[in-house]
Amino acid sequence: xxxxxxxxxYVEPFCPVYLRKFIARWINxxxxxxxxxxxxxxxxxxxEIFPKSSISAFDIDAQAMMSTEESLNILNKxxxxxxxxxxxxxFVVDVIDNDAEVIQVLADxxxxxxxxxxxxxxxxxxxxxxxxxxFYRLNSLNVxxxxxxxxxxxxxxxxxxxxxxxxxxxxxxxDIIKPRFFHKSGVLLNRVLQILPIxxxxxxxxxxxxx
Ligand SMILES: C[S@@+](CC[C@H](N)C(=O)[O-])C[C@H]1O[C@@H](n2cnc3c(N)ncnc32)[C@H](O)[C@@H]1O
Numbered sequence: 387x388x389x390x391x392x393x394x395x396y397v398e399p400f401c402p403v404y405l406r407k408f409i410a411r412w413i414n415x416x417x418x419x420x421x422x423x424x425x426x427x428x429x430x431x432x433x434e435i436f437p438k439s440s441i442s443a444f445d446i447d448a449q450a451m452m453s454t455e456e457s458l459n460i461l462n463k464x465x466x467x468x469x470x471x472x473x474x475x476x477f478v479v480d481v482i483d484n485d486a487e488v489i490q491v492l493a494d495x496x497x498x499x500x501x502x503x504x505x506x507x508x509x510x511x512x513x514x515x516x517x518x519x520x521f522y523r524l525n526s527l528n529v530x531x532x533x534x535x536x537x538x539x540x541x542x543x544x545x546x547x548x549x550x551x552x553x554x555x556x557x558x559x560x561d562i563i564k565p566r567f568f569h570k571s572g573v574l575l576n577r578v579l580q581i582l583p584i585x586x587x588x589x590x591x592x593x594x595x596x597x
Contacts, residue, residue, distance in 0.1 A: 401431045405591065408563050412504055412593035415439040416471030419464065421495055422446075422478030426454030432474060433458060442470070469500040476508040479548065483539035492555035499596040504560070507552065507592040512542040518588065519544070545590045557594040564590050 415436045420429040423443035433441050444464040445451040454460065473495045482488050495505055512519045522542055525531075543551070545564065553559060 401435075402565075404563070404565065406435060408561070408591060408593070409435060409506055412560060413472045413506060417462075417468070418442070419444060419470040419473045419498065420454075421473050421475050421491075421498075422481075423454045424450050426450075426458055428474060428476045429454050429458055429460075466498070469503065470498055471500055471503050473499060473503070473505045474508075475505060477510070479507070479509050479543075480540055482541060485541070485551075488541060488551060489555060492552060492557070496556045496596055501596065503596045505557070505592075505594050505596075507548075507594060509543075509545075509548055509590050509592075511545040511548065511588055511590050513544050513588060516588065548590070549592070552592060552594055556597050558597050559592060559594050561593045562590060564588070 413436070416439060418432060418436060418439050418441050420426075420432055420441065420443045423429045423445050424447070426443065429441065429443045440462045441458075441460060442462045442464045443451060443454045443458070443460055445454070451464070455463070475491070475495055478491065479488055482491065499505065512522055519542075545562075549559065549562075
């Protein structure tokens with residue numbers, strides 16, 4: 387089944403080895419929640435990485451949540467009466483269009499975590515002075531209109547802006563990776579590549595712990 391994010395160019399998640407290792411380094415399994423699961427692309431990956439864990443899924447889009455629960459045969463329904471060891475918040479901040487809701491979502495995942503519980507947060511940043519940011523600021527490719535057309539406006543935070551919001555939401559940041567398309571190339575080559583359109587595909591992944 388397609389949803390609006392797939393229509394907007396959203397593709398099946400790609401979980402290369404370095405990302406899988408990063409997740410396995412910081413998340414120890416247990417009760418895991420995929421918050422903003424959508425149609426379950428990432429929920430499926432989480433189940434693959436943590437086959438012995440209990441996986442639950444939540445989304446404000448009830449239809450998406452039900453579809454994920456059914457298609458992945460999720461037996462542990464999301465409940466606000468229990469606390470989780472780990473929460474994934476993958477590409478959810480990307481589809482929220484105001485600071486207040488981002489802060490509310492972060493407060494919500496904080497309150498759903500056990501003491502010392504951890505979260506993985508994936509986000510596609512608008513780094514200051516990157517091509518992506520310049521096009522957005524100049525609106526030369528009608529970035530905002532493109533997002534509006536596909537019915538999801540979004541925030542345009544840089545990595546640093548989101549870092550500060552997460553830190554002020556009751557989390558300690560444990561680690562960060564900023565994989566690039568050519569993530570194995572050196573720093574200098576990556577600097578050069580940043581000026582190319584490939585930099586459109588930037589990503590930041592935070593591993594955080596409830597304070
Ligand atoms: C781009 S999709 C990502 C889906 C999934 N996490 C993935 O990466 O495959 C964003 C999802 O976040 C959900 N969402 C947006 N705002 C939310 C909120 N305040 N609380 C829970 N889910 C939310 C949307 O309904 C949508 O399914």
